[in-house]
Amino acid sequence: MASESIAERPRWALLSPAGAGAIAVLRVWGRDAVRVVDRVFRPARGAGLGTTPHRQPRLGRIGSTGPGDEVVAVILSDQIVELQCHGGPAAVAEVAAALEFAGAGEANSQCVLEDDTRSQIQAQARIDLIRAMTLRTAEILLEQAWGALERELDGLAGLIDRDRASALVLAETLRQRARVGTRLVTGWRVVLRGEPNVGKSRLFNAIVGRERAVVHAQAGTTRDCVTAEIAINGWPIELVDTAGERETGDLIEREGVARGRAAEQHADLALLVLDRARPLDPAANSLLARLRGRGEDPLATAPEPPPTIVVANKVDLPNAWASDLALVDLEISAEIGAGIDSLVALIAERLVPNPPPPGAGVPFRAEHAQAIEAMIEALKAGSDAQALELLHSLRGC
Numbered sequence: 001m002a003s004e005s006i007a008e009r010p011r012w013a014l015l016s017p018a019g020a021g022a023i024a025v026l027r028v029w030g031r032d033a034v035r036v037v038d039r040v041f042r043p044a045r046g047a048g049l050g051t052t053p054h055r056q057p058r059l060g061r062i063g064s065t066g067p068g069d070e071v072v073a074v075i076l077s078d079q080i081v082e083l084q085c086h087g088g089p090a091a092v093a094e095v096a097a098a099l100e101f102a103g104a105g106e107a108n109s110q111c112v113l114e115d116d117t118r119s120q121i122q123a124q125a126r127i128d129l130i131r132a133m134t135l136r137t138a139e140i141l142l143e144q145a146w147g148a149l150e151r152e153l154d155g156l157a158g159l160i161d162r163d164r165a166s167a168l169v170l171a172e173t174l175r176q177r178a179r180v181g182t183r184l185v186t187g188w189r190v191v192l193r194g195e196p197n198v199g200k201s202r203l204f205n206a207i208v209g210r211e212r213a214v215v216h217a218q219a220g221t222t223r224d225c226v227t228a229e230i231a232i233n234g235w236p237i238e239l240v241d242t243a244g245e246r247e248t249g250d251l252i253e254r255e256g257v258a259r260g261r262a263a264e265q266h267a268d269l270a271l272l273v274l275d276r277a278r279p280l281d282p283a284a285n286s287l288l289a290r291l292r293g294r295g296e297d298p299l300a301t302a303p304e305p306p307p308t309i310v311v312a313n314k315v316d317l318p319n320a321w322a323s324d325l326a327l328v329d330l331e332i333s334a335e336i337g338a339g340i341d342s343l344v345a346l347i348a349e350r351l352v353p354n355p356p357p358p359g360a361g362v363p364f365r366a367e368h369a370q371a372i373e374a375m376i377e378a379l380k381a382g383s384d385a386q387a388l389e390l391l392h393s394l395r396g397c
């Protein structure tokens, strides 16, 4: 390999996750990829690997010392070989050592996804696709990997010169879609709030579909925040159950209440649970005022409350409210499961009021969203050239 510069060396990367598994997949790529693998591949039978037709699996062994590991090698193209070996760390290390010995250099698996046959945005979509938690989010990212966002951006570029008003409408649509797009990997956070004993944990379990949190008639049962990863309508959501909000001398419970408030501040949506089987007390009213953003805020610096759905729970019991509260969005019984489906549907609607239509271009990274914001400002200021420049840099060209 003396005549080759380091940059021209074939590279190898582990495509499967690190750790134990039945099978590990490694990829070797570069101008000399086939020759490098051929050097250390000992076929179970037949000629060396180099003469094998593309996409035909070959069984053999690869190892720098001793018998090595048994592998299946497939030449995918003139410059790409894929290897499947046993999945344990020792087997992978053995194959990797042999590849290094033969002249391949280690690379990050993301390099494979960022291969230069694709554009910057498509490569980013492929990288994010790996971390998509639901089929729905994966489908949207797959469409971006196939060029949906780029097509939309090209359409926008064509509009900027001709029809700025339409360009602004399209840019605004992209801005709205970015609100969903930038959550495809991270998901949303929904937090349950309310006084002790109103049924937050019962509701949490009802939404999650299993007995994840402790439910008890004793007020102050939940102390730590309890979380569960769920999907609603295909949107990944972290649901957080919190300690009931009340003044208390119990130091542990007080810490729990503080954690509940902190969780609320980082939430995309709060579910305020009220107990309809007991009269509303001042504490419930102040929670309502705070979460509905209607309180006389004594602290000018108090953080903005998250959007909130107010639910009246325990409707299976006699109603103890003097009048029905106009602010209540839904009446439910977590105990008997009444109204839970409607609540789940409402959560999805509040988090994602306008899901992107199939095939739509969706900005899915914070930097895309920022570029589109800046583009809208430029268009509003009449600076078409700046808008186009921003668009081209977002496009990666």
Ligand SMILES: Nc1nc2c(ncn2[C@@H]2O[C@H](COP(=O)(O)OP(=O)(O)OP(=O)(O)O)[C@@H](O)[C@H]2O)c(=O)[nH]1
Pocket: 194, 195, 196, 197, 198, 199, 200, 201, 202, 203, 214, 215, 216, 217, 218, 219, 220, 221, 222, 223, 242, 243, 244, 245, 313, 314, 315, 316, 317, 332, 333, 334, 335, 336
């Ligand atoms: N009848 C009836 N009881 C309910 C309902 N929801 C919860 N409960 C009961 O109310 C009590 C308190 O429920 P939890 O879910 O533990 O209440 P919580 O709001 O999590 O309470 P803390 O953890 O103390 O803040 C339990 O005995 C539940 O079985 C409901 O819809 N109907």
Ligand SMILES: [Mg+2]
Pocket: 200, 201, 202, 214, 215, 221, 222, 241, 242, 243, 244
């Ligand atoms: Mg609880």
